[in-house]
Amino acid sequence: MTALSAQKRAEARIGLVLASPAILLLVLLVVLPVLATAGFSLTDYRLGTQTIGFAGLDNYGTLWNDPRFWQSVGNTALYTLIVVPGSVGLGLGAALLIEGRGWLRPFYRVAYFLPVASTFIAMAIVWEFLMNPSVGLFNQILFALGLPGINFFGNAQTALFSMAAIGIWELTGFNMVLFMAGLAAIPRDLYDACAVDGGESGWDRFRMVTWPMLGPTTFFVAIITMIRAVRVFEVAAVITQGRPEGATEVLLYSIYVQAFQYFNIGYAAALIVVFLVVTALIALVQARFGGGREASR
């Protein structure tokens, strides 16, 4: 055996040693829990009962036939369908308008980004107060204008939209910063070429250069926002508890209630598997069409 290959082997051993804490922890904190959860979803396990029996796909069957599950899925989907176009569109609009706005630019940037840098649950509680039906600022303004107030979180027709408004407020600034980076990367001479081709108005410049060049950024921003939107949890958990009439019951909140309030382990595990499949599908769409950028945990 040559000295070189001995050295390579020693090196390989060290590589494994350096990686081993991470490997061990990944197995312990991610792989094992995920597999165990998939396993639990096939049982009738409930915390507090002594027995644990194999239940096949019963939990999934229960899910499928549970109108509350479908309401939760529907609410999460509707929330996502409002928040993604809302915060992506407003983020893009803000980024376009802020471009070249001179001395007020830093102010706008800070103002729009502040929700991202704030502690979300604290601000959600502030929103709840703003939307308070009697003493909240919004209804005080409506009353002052002689209009009827809105029972934002008390009414099944408006509760999910109120939640989505908070979500859009939270995410717009984040998306704006990503779009600003995308805009800065567009080569200036494309706009010159556009002018030579007769593209005069701002709309022409947007249609012929900005929008096509921003394609990958827009896709990426939309996917990131989608991943965040399907994880909506705080407002439902703290402010509405899924009420009224389940109008704000969202997927993660259903999981939380089943797992940690009812201790319905088998059923909650099945919900978690559904949640994992949904988030993984979104991420796979990104990996397949988005040029391999990774979303964070």
Next chain:
Amino acid sequence: MRGRRLSSIIASVTAHAVLMAGAVIMLTPFLWMELTSLKPPQEIFRLGLHILPREWGGAENYGRVFSDTPMLRFLLNGIVVCGAIVILQILIAVPAAYALAKIPFRGRGLFFALILVSLLVPIQVPSLFLYLGFARAGLLDSYASLVLPFIISAFAIFLLRQHFLQFPQEVVEAARLDKFGEFEIAWRIVLPSARPAIGAFAVFSMVAHWNDLYWPLVVVTDPEMATPPLGVVFFRNQESGSDFGALMAAATVISAPLIIAFLAAQKTFVRGLTSIR
């Protein structure tokens, strides 16, 4: 020519008007939180639109926050938990990322695949099993249960590996010839080049864990162990919507650290939170 200048002025004024209206909407919750935290109850409950406090209720509201809740303890818990998570994440990720980038070892491909798959798994997925484990070990309501699930960050390993890959291999080889150990090479030679990436990751992770409500809600019921978000939730439920002044004061106190940090280091902050791609 005159018409064009006029139309560009109109465009600019319109843009500023729209942006300013947007900024007002973005900032309203913050301003209203501050203003309300300075008002006495009778002013908050008096009907009609009035914006500025006429009487001063700030001392009472903030006083109530610190006397009715262990607020300082919440903040301390937040600092301990976030600090421990970020430090351990980096300590564990650096050697692993270095090995992935610079040392060919058996199983490296499998390990990297595992990292990529783990990126897809949000905390809510392992939370059920981890909760059962911590409950059985008697570790609920402890720093251990708040910190341990997060000390492995597939994202940190992925990010650092990308940076280490760009580090020149010749320098690593030269250091090996000089009999530097691999651990030393990782920490003292390769790591300094990735300092901006580590800084960005630290900001990202700090903000994420300072804000996290889901996991503390699962493992903590004792107010003494609450992180700031959980603490403000406890306070909200305890006040049950009667004392908005104190509630807004509590919201102000727990959001202040991040907001001050953001205003003081905007570039680092924005980079840390948005370079996540």
